[in-house]
Amino acid sequence: MLELKNIAKSFNNQAVLADIDLTIEDHKTLAIVGPSGAGKTTLLRIIAGLSPADSGEFTWQNKSTTPQQLRKDGVIGVVFQGFELFPNMTVLKNITLAPTLQGVSATDAEKRARDLLEQLDLPDQADAYPFSLSGGQKQRIAIARALALKPEILLYDEPTSALDPNLRHSVANLINAFKAQGMTQVVVTHDMEFAQEVADTTFTVKKLGGERS
């Protein structure tokens, strides 16, 4: 369980988040929702260790920590809104790069990448380059890339926004399938219908605070 207490963040002296208390429960899916500009992506970036909170406390499995440490330890993986695949690398290389940089052998990294491609129904795309893939395929590669580091929590920033609307349901199915395998997931989304399809708990970000429902 990852707990956030009293998280605050300002940009240019303008408070975006304040008094955020949030619990991310193991093996569940949490949706972070709220109006445009409320600070959903800011909160996700804080949880991911990509942007520091100005203040607040973080507890992981009952021990005090920081998101930066969790990211370093590989606890947290992120699927970015625009997928952010490396355009000059094959799908396989996109997935194996981070694990090999972290010391995993090339053979083991490739085996895991091929297993993930199989699981995500993309076995024939290992040698393709991102430009040749559809939006839905790019997203599954971005998910495979995050999963290659074996995170315990997977964060998604607006997973449906860059996709054809009819793919929304297949993304929800994928997130629900990962949950059935025990993954802990956090989904930032505008899309309330999508949130309902995947979330065990919803956290609404409002300006200057948040509320659980």
Ligand SMILES: Nc1ncnc2c1ncn2[C@@H]1O[C@H](COP(=O)(O)OP(=O)(O)OP(=O)(O)O)[C@@H](O)[C@H]1O
């Ligand atoms: N790096 C930054 N520098 C300055 N202001 C920022 C920065 N990042 C976010 N903000 C501001 O913080 C506020 C919250 O932005 P954020 O992107 O977190 O909202 P959001 O709820 O994810 O919005 P949307 O649903 O439109 O993506 C906005 O007013 C935004 O302009």
